[in-house]
Amino acid sequence: MVRRRTSGGVDRSRQRQRLRSTAALLTSLTALAATALVAGPVVAARDGGPCVLPRTTAHHSLGLDTWNRAYPRPIHTLDAVMVFLEFPDSEPTLTPDQLAADHFPATSDFFHRASYGKFQLRTHPERTWVDMPESSTAYRIQRDWDPDRRSAYLRDAVAAADDRVDFTRYDIVYLVADPDAPGVDSDATKVVNFDRPLRADGRDIKRIVTVFEQHPPDRNVLAHETGHVFDLPDLYHRPVDGKGDWDTYVGDWDVMGSQFGLAPDLFGWHKWKLGWLDRRQVACVSGTGGTRLTLEPLAAPPSVRGGKGGTRLAVVRTGEGGAIAIEARGGTGNDRATCTEGVLIYRVRNEAASGAGPIEVIDAHPDTEACWDRSVYPPLADAPVGVGETFTVPGEGTRVEVADRTRSGAWTVRITPTA
Structure with a gap:
């Protein structure tokens, strides 16, 4: 986190x-x-x-x-999908393209420089919003999130996106919430690792990056979170x-x-x-x-x-x-x-x-x-x-x-x- x-x-x-x-x-x-x-x-x-x-x-x-081996090792090209989630209690004022541009190519560039060109993070942002079944406030999103509420959010998001996203194509999944929804808390941005992986398109999803950043976001926030995807620890106290x-x-x-x-x-x-x-x-x-x-x-x-x-x-x-x-x-x-x-x-x-x-x-x-x-x-x-x-x-x-x-x-x- x-x-x-x-x-x-x-x-x-x-x-x-x-x-x-x-x-x-x-x-x-x-x-x-x-x-x-x-x-x-x-x-x-x-x-x-x-x-x-x-x-x-x-x-x-x-x-x-x-x-x-539970984590992907960034020594070659990895593909990431960005899924943009909207809620019944809010009408987005930004487009998925605008939110994708908040983080990329800056995050990919960060890793390209850090790896001396040995690693490429290739992103595939969805172009339209995915409708969540519940209001943003219903999930009670926050930094120290109730595990049941968080699990419900993740299950709903993957299920809602499954018809249009082929999850077998991607190594990393970013779920990006509408930042203007009333129940969204930017402090809840983090990587969620599953004890029991979610299943989608016949494959296990072992972890998901949940993104609740405001627009514009914190600088380098996805570089930090993606570091966790590669088994790097939090170094703050x-x-x-x-x-x-x-x-x-x-x-x-x-x-x-x-x-x-x-x-x-x-x-x-x-x-x-x-x-x-x-x-x-x-x-x-x-x-x-x-x-x-x-x-x-x-x-x-x-x-x-x-x-x-x-x-x-x-x-x-x-x-x-x-x-x-x-x-x-x-x-x-x-x-x-x-x-x-x-x-x-x-x-x-x-x-x-x-x-x-x-x-x-x-x-x-x-x-x-x-x-x-x-x-x-x-x-x-x-x-x-x-x-x-x-x-x-x-x-x-x-x-x-x-x-x-x-x-x-x-x-x-x-x-x-x-x-």
């Missing part, structure tokens, strides 16, 4: 200072203890080797030794009482954290999981010494030097279920609006479920913040390590030194795992 920006946008200064102190404390408390997996000289293993975390039973686990900041885990740095992020390209770990980074682009750093690497900007397109090769991600294994990931983030591709550039460090935990912090960005500048007027979480907006800086991961000991930046825009780094 995608989270919403709360009223007022960015926190005020006193709140920011309080959250900064809290975030620094949490960083210290949640540090993972290091476990040496390989003794002797440093090894930069290009096949991922010992740095591959195993997949666990956690929902959307970030283990990547195997692929969960939802406060227990619904109050407070949602973005303390990753800030602006991945669309699975916030669709409003200034640098929303998917983390290198996600790209590795999805198959968009190959063995030559991931360096597994292990041992007791230091190793020097050139990290190409993660979001740089294939036309840029290193786009089809070069190292995009460095990984230091920290235990049976954890790792430190290191990648370069620059103002290009999906990250073109980034607040800061540099070498980003984050923790990965394979046993943490979606929404429970499977990835946490480590702040290299815990006493400062940046872009308070634009960032979803200014304390992490300046998290990357800059040229000439050295940073040691709190509680774990891995040291990252950024020596310089090459003419092509890559970063030269030295990574020293904990002794």
